[in-house]
Amino acid sequence: MNKSYKRYFPVFVLPTLAAFLIAFVIPFVLGIYLSFTEFRTVSDAKFVGLSNYITALTADSSFAASLWFTVKFAAVSVVSINVIAFILALMLTRRIPGTRIFRTIFFMPNLIGGIVLGYIWQVIINGVLYPFDYSITSSPTFGYWGLVVLMNWQMIGYMMIIYIAGIQNIPDSITEAALVDGAGPFTKLFKIIIPSVMPAVTICLFLTITNSFKLFDQNLALTAGAPSDRTQMVALDIYNTFYSRIGYEGVGQAKAVIFFAIVAVIALAQLSFTRGKEVEG
């Protein structure tokens, strides 16, 4: 049996491997290479060494500003998304009627594309602010909280589904034993449920952290950085560097590589931290 698997190995793996190479590995390597070059289109690159990185980190103040804005955004939205999603998951795993309908409804925003969501929330937020003679561009605070609300609205449903799956996986015997031993609701929550769903926490934190950092289309549609680029997140800053300045393509690419490294470090650190908290079932 094993032998025949081996025989067909190339036939089954090659298509996927080819797709992986074409759609991921090659663009990634090419992207890193381009960050060391000056180019107009990807086919006419000229090697310039580290100068793109130097420009990105020193001459261009928008990168640091947008990075700080992104960190502030990610910190708040990661916490709020996971706390709210977990509370919803707890409520919707009780045996009360209607939970299925609510699960579906909470999940639905996740199926709408980011650009559409961005415009919808722009209309909603402007509608609320108009009577007070404000619009979402009046102050970066509006844009910031708009993004947080938007991100919560979109991601909570998805994270909730993962938490629900985690909670449902807890064997009844454990909860019943806890009950018999006289555990109150808080003891049950902190000593049984949360430790048991740590694998789900790992996944949810990973997804929310990376998605918050990489947020682009929602940012573009909601504020596009207004006022004065003060609600511009890193992905949008990279996009603007790449496209709206002649001769800055390489700098944009260098920013993208730095950004990749930052997100990778944060995500890996988070993974190893939460993995350590997981209990063996």
Place this chain on the structure above:
Amino acid sequence: MKRKLLSLQLAVLCALSCMSLVSCGKKQKTSSVYFLNFKPESASVYEELAKEYKKEKGVEVKVVTAAANNYEQTLKSEIAKSDAPTIFQVNGPVGYEAWKAYCLDIKDSRIYSYLTDKSLAIKDGDGVYAVPYVVEGYGIIYNDAIMKKYFALPDRKTDISSAEEIDSFDKLKAVAEDMTAKKEALGIKGVFASTSLLSGEDWRWQTHLLNIPLHYEIAEAEPEADHALSLLKAKEISYKYAKGFENVFDLYLNNSVTSKTLLGSKSVADSMAEFALGEAAMVQNGNWAWSQIEGVSGNTVKESDIKMLPIYIGRDGEKGQGICIGTENYFAVNKNATEAQQKASLDFLSWLFSSETGKKYVTEKLKFITPFNTFTENELPNDPLAREISRYMKDSLVENIPWSFTAFPGEAYKKAVGSALLDYAQGDKSWEDVRKTVKESWKSERN
């Protein structure tokens, strides 16, 4: 055995699908003419033109249209492909700087020979690298019905009797402010349509309006030189007509349909709709806006009432100032295309601007005022704004302002100015800060 058969079948299926993918990839051949269109509003017309051309000449023309505000992005990715655009567009000298590695020298082409004024083409050394194909103009578009209503008011405070008599900033300001005071009587919400400052919708101010003070600055510094070229070389600007810009911008803001703090959410389409619905009497825009005015459902503006005024900025001796006329649409032919493709592309362009069919489409459907001598006096688009443009072009008593903004430092500069203007409108910045942005970003983007 059964399982083995299944896996064999799967394997064959996989292999087949792989092969079909590969063969698909091979079937695609490069097109002889590939035109990357800049104007989304004309996309369907170019499709029809391609069909006509195929019928008449038997040559396939592939038309791809970039989404609004996305031309640079689309061009950047398309031109790197093996099936690259053979005809593309650059937006003036700055655009040419960016794309010069891809522009073919077309000084021997027919399309260049058709140019009435050869100085309009983009030249570099001995070569000609891009040819403009449409002349456009902008100013303050006004609704004469509302203006007549105002000039018929018995209690008006101004002493002129028609909009055509407005020949200076002071008169414009007096009329606009008096109109605002009487807006209930006139049935309007404001004199000027919203000063759209939504991101990506602020080009009427950071590009078009800023053109006027900077043009006068450079024209006075070097009266003999080519203004766009000297602006292109300018490492710094003094922005001496800042006050002029501020005059006009404040006038727009203070007499607007929308209150200042809400302008950050308004688009150009919003302000054109306000104008078309008769909520505003004036709006700064160009002749391309006609299709937008015409397309608003429930529009109340009559074609015969649409007129255009110059944008006066309150400089000395501004009587006789005209509207801003120029172009930022230049065709270039891809240098890296095969010789056959280059020839086919140039043939298509000269067909478009000299054959009967081509010219008919250009004037009637694309509604272009072209800079080519193949078009006669009668072959002009028949819409009210285009008629206003040609009226100003023919009027020997006015001096029209060229589009020097094609020499502004690039998108990042315009974006910075636009953001500063939004901040000013919302009260977060003073004019002093805006001046600083206008001057300092110029310096930093140029160096």
